Amino acid sequence: MIPEEHTVPFATDGLVYHRDPPPGTREHWILVDGPSVVTGRDGTLLSDPAACRTVLADDPDRFMIGYDPRGSWCAVPISGSVLLPDGYARTHLRSLYGVIPDDLLGIASRAVALSRFFHTHRFCGICGAEMNRKEDEIATLCPSCGHIGYPVINPVVIVCIRQGDRILLARSPRFLPAVYGVIAGFVEAGETLEQAVAREVAEEVGIAIDTIRYRCSQPWPFPHSLMVGFTASYAGGSIRIDPNEIGEAGWYSYESLPTLPAAGSITRILIDLVVEEISRDTKS
Ligand SMILES: [Zn+2]
Structure with a gap:
């Protein structure tokens, strides 16, 4: 799990939903x-x-x-x-x-x-009637057919891949030109998170990975994702990018990384974790 010094921005901790908070609640x-x-x-x-x-x-x-x-x-x-x-x-x-x-x-x-x-979610996906907010939980309720709608959360896997003392970094065609990140993508219906990680990496950069290990997660309300963060090890193949998804990708020494996303994103948390691990392995 993530070390104590890393916090996970955008995570809501300690809020409980009550239909009726105690009287006098501020x-x-x-x-x-x-x-x-x-x-x-x-x-x-x-x-x-x-x-x-x-x-x-x-x-x-x-x-x-x-x-x-x-x-x-x-x-x-x-x-x-x-x-x-x-x-x-x-x-x-x-x-x-x-x-x-x-x-x-x-x-x-x-x-x-x-x-x-x-x-x-203002209208029912079943019958088209206008939805009401459900009172006893955070959801919508159709007054006509009884359909209940729950908040949408889309899982996205994101993975930082290591090969010896190098890290695979990629630049999205959509990112600022000089900022590099790691491989990420939406989980598809029927997949496990680990399968999604391996598929996204194969699709976007053409390599095989193993030792896929869950590390941390981050809610990402832009608009409704849950980023699920992994690390993995290189297991074979050479980089072959999907130009629709990736502008450029390569292996970078942990000591000379290009410009990374600012602190606060799970991308940066994962890269920092792997850099710390390589640094520890190199010294021991
Ligand atoms: Zn309905």
């Missing part, structure tokens, strides 16, 4: 617009309902996302047409990493993920 609001949340004049998350009301004209539609010792937390979806006062901003969640405490970032991430779920 309410916190998080204003959500797409992948962004509203921040106040000090640049931090706006969560005091009184301050939120200065932004919103009416008592807004909101839903509870969980309860912790500080009180209950509600997501308040706002439309793009809501004008914010001077100094307030719609701030992308990713820009808040390292700016607000990780626990608040995790709560904001859940607010973003569930706002998207309710927004994209």
Whole structure:
């Protein structure tokens, strides 16, 4: 598992869903617009309902996302047409990493993920009726046919591959030109996570791997993924990239790596883990 010094940004820890929080429970609001949340004049998350009301004209539609010792937390979806006062901003969640405490970032991430779920599940997939929010759990309920919809979470495998003291890094055609990452892809129906890892690596860079080992995971609410992180060892073949998925890929010495994604992503957590392991093996 991941060493203690690594935290996993965007993870929501310790929130429990209660239909009816105890009376007198303090309410916190998080204003959500797409992948962004509203921040106040000090640049931090706006969560005091009184301050939120200065932004919103009416008592807004909101839903509870969980309860912790500080009180209950509600997501308040706002439309793009809501004008914010001077100094307030719609701030992308990713820009808040390292700016607000990780626990608040995790709560904001859940607010973003569930706002998207309710927004994209307004109608029943079976009969087309307008869905209601279910009261006893986080889900939607069709008043006509009884169909229940649960939040969508798409698993994505991501793997950092090692060959001796080198690491396989790849650049996506969609990434900033100079930033390198590792191989990742959506799990397909019927696959185990390990099978998905081996398939994605074979498809994207044409090599075989073994010693596929689960290391850590990270919720990635852009829009609704769960990144499942692995490490693996090179087992054969030479690099042959899929140009639709990969711009460039190669083996890099752990001592001279190209520009990597900033801290906060599971890509960086996995690369840092493997670098630490190679470094330890090299010294012993
Ligand atoms: Zn229905």
